[in-house]
Amino acid sequence: MQHLCHMAATRVRCYLRLVPGSLEYAGVLADKETGKTMSNGGGSRAAIREKRDDAMAGNDETQSGIDITKPNVARMYDYYLGGKDNYAADREAARWVLGSAPDVPLAALENREFLKRAVLFLAQEQGVSQFVDIGPGLPTQGNVHQLARQQDPDARVVYVDNDPAVIGHSRSLLEGMPGVTIISGDLREPERILTHPELAACIDLTRPVALFMSLVLHFIPPDDDPHAVVGRFRDALPLGSFLVLSHVTSDGRESGPLTMISDTYGDANAPLIMRSHAEVARFFDGFELADPGVVFLSQWRPTGEYFAHGGTRWAYAGVAEKP
Numbered sequence: 001m002q003h004l005c006h007m008a009a010t011r012v013r014c015y016l017r018l019v020p021g022s023l024e025y026a027g028v029l030a031d032k033e034t035g036k037t038m039s040n041g042g043g044s045r046a047a048i049r050e051k052r053d054d055a056m057a058g059n060d061e062t063q064s065g066i067d068i069t070k071p072n073v074a075r076m077y078d079y080y081l082g083g084k085d086n087y088a089a090d091r092e093a094a095r096w097v098l099g100s101a102p103d104v105p106l107a108a109l110e111n112r113e114f115l116k117r118a119v120l121f122l123a124q125e126q127g128v129s130q131f132v133d134i135g136p137g138l139p140t141q142g143n144v145h146q147l148a149r150q151q152d153p154d155a156r157v158v159y160v161d162n163d164p165a166v167i168g169h170s171r172s173l174l175e176g177m178p179g180v181t182i183i184s185g186d187l188r189e190p191e192r193i194l195t196h197p198e199l200a201a202c203i204d205l206t207r208p209v210a211l212f213m214s215l216v217l218h219f220i221p222p223d224d225d226p227h228a229v230v231g232r233f234r235d236a237l238p239l240g241s242f243l244v245l246s247h248v249t250s251d252g253r254e255s256g257p258l259t260m261i262s263d264t265y266g267d268a269n270a271p272l273i274m275r276s277h278a279e280v281a282r283f284f285d286g287f288e289l290a291d292p293g294v295v296f297l298s299q300w301r302p303t304g305e306y307f308a309h310g311g312t313r314w315a316y317a318g319v320a321e322k323p
């Protein structure tokens with residue numbers, strides 16, 4: 001609660017800067033005074049139901065050591081995609097993002113479409129049969145193992161995430177599915193991930209691997225040197241391996257909405273660091289980019305006219321091979 005109040009105070013500062021004298025300004029002040037959330041007045045039937053559902057769900061999740069009071073990046077993404085594995089704090093934070101960038105759910109869908117095209121490209125055209133997906137998020141439609149196994153029923157897939165909720169949900173989904181697993185690991189620790197016994201049991205690191213880092217590197221701040229981290233994965237992977245990457249960008253955006261989005265993720269379990277085209281392209285150092293290079297994610301081998309135009313332009317994407 002204290003945390004949500006702190007969040008509200010942060011937003012008040014932003015709104016004062018963005019729209020002084022507007023209705024939103026009056027609404028936020030009222031909220032600051034009452035301590036209620038902004039979304040629906042705090043007293044509607046939907047809000048009451050939401051609180052009740054969360055209180056019930058909270059019992060389970062507290063037992064598993066998952067913090068449902070703090071916005072969580074995996075669960076906010078789940079909310080953008082219309083999923084059900086999210087809680088009031090996630091939805092409230094997501095609404096602040098959507099208030100500044102209403103097309104974020106479309107960007108999330110564009111990213112899922114990009115993933116689909118990337119897996120098809122690798123499995124169909126490049127003959128890749130081993131996949132490591134770091135930061136897969138909560139299970140949704142068209143997960144990497146489902147897409148890969150449509151092309152190759154023997155494809156092997158290891159998911160890696162540092163979120164216990166993602167691990168828990170995925171484990172139950174993947175139970176009894178040989179050749180597909182999820183391990184707990186942090187992207188910033190490549191050696192621990194690549195030497196994990198469960199990964200070693202599934203992936204042959206002497207043969208090419210497709211390494212997915214889709215919408216995850218922007219959660220790694222500069223202090224953790226994400227470019228060096230990707231370089232360590234690159235050096236450890238065999239020749240002929242691929243890197244698949246998508247990353248949120250601030251290119252072409254105005255500072256107001258960007259500040260609101262950064263502040264909101266600043267209150268979540270991981271900060272959001274947007275990067276320029278040049279910074280995203282640098283992740284591919286030492287790789288050979290497949291056509292069309294690093295582009296807005298909907299422009300990566302687009303299948304429709306909408307995609308070809310660039311879509312929401314919230315993220316860049318690319319696929320590259322270790323030569």
Ligand SMILES: C[S@@+](CC[C@H](N)C(=O)[O-])C[C@H]1O[C@@H](n2cnc3c(N)ncnc32)[C@H](O)[C@@H]1O
Pocket residue numbers: 073074077111112115134135136137138160161162163166185186187188213214215216219270
């Ligand atoms: C926005 S979701 C991306 C989901 C999916 N890759 C996609 O592109 O649709 C980001 C995921 O990265 C995970 N994540 C964030 N930081 C991480 C880290 N340092 N190590 C491993 N996973 C991380 C989150 O828990 C979440 O599941």
